[in-house]
Amino acid sequence: MFIPSGVQAQTQPVSLSTLVTVQNVPFEECTRVFNMNAENLFYLTIASINANRFTIDEIQSKTGYVLFNAVNKEFLASVVKFDNKTSLLRITPTNNVYYFQPGIVLNIFRYIDLNNSVRPVAIKTNL
DSSP states (O other), X not given: OOOOTTOOOOOOOOOHXXXXXXXXXXXXXXXXXXXXXHHHHHHHHHHHHHHTTOEEEEEETTTTEEEEEETTEEXXXXXXXXXXXXXXXXEEETTOOOEEOTHHHHHHXXXXXXXXXXXXXXXXXXX
C-alpha cells in the first residue's frame, strides 16, 4: 500500500464477527478455561462484552452470569470457578441453537486473552 509522505494511514479495527458468516458452532468452541480466578474472569467478561458493543441485559454477580445480546441473538456467559487460579467461561445461546457467527465468542475470548494481566481496581467514592 502506498501512502504519500506526510499522510498517516488510517486503519479501522475490523471485528471478526462481521467477517464470518452465520454457521453451526460446536459447543466445545463456546467453552474455555482461563488461568485466572473467577472474579477477574467475570469482570473481564463484562468488559469484553462492552468492548465488543454487545448489549448487556442482566448481570448476576453472585452466580457469575451475564445475559447479553449480540447480532440480534441472546447469549448467556457463565463463569465457573475451578480453584483460586483457574476458572472457566462458557458462552451459550439462550435458545440452545448453535447457529450464529462464531466471531461473537471468539472476540470475547480474544479480548480476555489480550487483557488477562489487567486486574480490577476498587474505585473509592465519597458519597
